[in-house]
Amino acid sequence: MLKMLSSRSHNTGLAVLLYTASSANFRKLYDYLMLTTQQHNLLSTPTGALQVSRKPLWLDDRKGNPSNPKPLYPVLFSLVVPTYNEGSNIHAIVQRLSQLLDAALPNAYELIIVDDDSPDQTWEQAESLIAEYPNLRVMRRQHERGLSTAVIRGWQAAQGEILGVIDGDLQHPPEALMQLLAAMEQGADLAVASRHVDGGGVSSWSASRRFLSRGAQLLGLVLLPQVVSRVSDPMSGYFLVRRGAIAGEVLDPVGYKILIEVLGRGAIAEIAEVGYVFQEREAGESKVTWKQYFDYLQHLLRLRISSGRLGRLGRKLNFPVARFLKFGVVGLSGLAVDMTAFYLLFSVFSFGLTRSAIVAAELAIFNNFIWNDRWTFGDLSQQQPQKRLVIKRFLKFNIICTMGLILNVLLLNLFVNWLNVNPYVGKLMAIAVVTLWNFWINLKLSWRVTQVK
CATH class of the missing domain: 1.10.3130 (serine acetyltransferase, domain 1)
Structure with missing residues (x-):
């Protein structure tokens, strides 16, 4: 025990203090060291504008930031998994993604769990997996909420030239990542996993949910035809994008449909689509609510204004x-x-x-x-x-x-x-x-x- 604590603290004097202290003080100091170590393992949450840098943080930060250190190997791909109360799924999603990416991109990828301070402590469960999965990084957000902003904060801390997002509930099949990465390798700026192309679909949606999904897409085509019409599944939350296509743009999403924000504000030239079948949850509860449909409408209106004459005048x-x-x-x-x-x-x-x-x-x-x-x-x-x-x-x-x-x-x-x-x-x-x-x-x-x- 003494040797372990000494190694963690890198301070022999502190180890001696722990050894000679009373049991009560020993426990307090031990808990403090555990907390310090845990905080060191967690990524610091970026603040300020929702803007992805053109270079990874470790290249931009001349002073050095221990929470965003220089990677041991060049990172090609950074995949963000936004979570909230996904403790029952977190080990399975990390395991499946790691197995796929270890084979395809050994030591050239990172998984970034961005958790919105879940009551079930998803972030803590994810942090406990780092020793087993060295390409895993974990961020605990305590002062912000929302899927879209979680994704962008993860991208801000990412090291890769290709950025991606996948749900943490296993409704997005990890196996489709290989096709998405292949599309990016062939020159796409954006590769989208779609339910509405060959090989795509939904497993067992009710008629009402299908109607709402299609209705939301139709509404997007009416309000933002030049943006929404570029892909067959603008509601998808499973895609990869080249860092350079969104770097420098101040993103301003509402709700959870981050793809529309990327399409509306990014410099997206070539787009590829890959079919996938949307799966039912293996564990946990669905987070789809009427508020999310309201947020989606608000997001469409915001993008409509910003891309119109008023938006151009405002930027000027x-x-x-x-x-x-x-x-x-x-x-x-x-x-x-x-x-x-x-x-x-x-x-x-x-x-x-x-x-x-x-x-x-x-x-x-x-x-x-x-x-x-x-x-x-x-x-x-x-x-x-x-x-x-x-x-x-x-x-x-x-x-x-x-x-x-x-x-x-x-x-x-x-x-x-x-x-x-x-x-x-x-x-x-x-x-x-x-x-x-x-x-x-x-x-x-x-x-x-x-x-x-």
């Missing part, structure tokens, strides 16, 4: 158009809350004009904060989930919006009394200016990413 001006449009939609909901609350308080409960107006305005501000925090700036809020930070954002939002109300009155008087603008036109102009004010100041102050571990 360095202005987040899609986020601003969401802020505007939330503002309209706040207007409805304001008017409804004012009517009830003033006309129904006779609360008084001034008090009714103040309470209604505050309710509208509260409504707007909730929706902006969860939707407009949801990606930033997820990085600051602590209650004190939520309260801090709300207080800032409240102050900024109150200043916006004052600014609205001042601008209205300026437009009408000084510039002789029609009162209704002046009111619209003041609302437009104040909306821009509220959005920009809140973006820079209320939802600024700070104090993130």
Whole structure:
């Protein structure tokens, strides 16, 4: 035991201390060493923009990062497996993938498990497999959630020139990887495992699930025809992509359909498709919910905006158009809350004009904060989930919006009394200016990413 601890700590003095300490202190120090070793085995989670570098992290990091060391062998292929409560499947998926890739790419690949801090401790079970599978790497995300962002964080930590993703529930047959890798070797920028080409299909889907899947694809063809029509199965979560095709692009996915984001924002020239049969789960529970269909619709709309004229103008001006449009939609909901609350308080409960107006305005501000925090700036809020930070954002939002109300009155008087603008036109102009004010100041102050571990 003493020899093992000394080896782990690389410190003879610490080993002697452990040997002479009381049993209680010995246990505390032993637990500390185990935790330190465990943390060393885990990949650090990248932060900041969801942007894949053109070179692996160990090439870009001149200072050196022990969590992302230089590999012993050149890595050609990095396969990310996003997980959440997949403890019952994790050993089987790692074993099957490792057997296939050990034969095809010995010492030239890595498996990256990216776990969203699963309650069943999938990350811990995966970490225990590293000694048996040396090409396995494990990342535990504690401040972000979502399949798409998990995949990108894994790619950010990856060493390979070819990046891939496969589900961790064994519904994607690992054997199809060989065909996907062969397609990439032949020059494809993107190789997609498809259920809708020769050799593809689903094992035992119900009629309703087939209808929803096809309906989602049809919706994508309507909203994003130039993107979705490029592949037969845009809903696939099983594909490989060349690093250079997406490197440098700031990705902004919603939900779990990462392929659409890659197609919409990446420099994808040649695409290959490989048929596969979608399998039923061997263990665990399905995570398909109605929320994921809503996220998919939101993702389509976001890509539609960013690829259209407004998106191009926003990129030219360095202005987040899609986020601003969401802020505007939330503002309209706040207007409805304001008017409804004012009517009830003033006309129904006779609360008084001034008090009714103040309470209604505050309710509208509260409504707007909730929706902006969860939707407009949801990606930033997820990085600051602590209650004190939520309260801090709300207080800032409240102050900024109150200043916006004052600014609205001042601008209205300026437009009408000084510039002789029609009162209704002046009111619209003041609302437009104040909306821009509220959005920009809140973006820079209320939802600024700070104090993130």
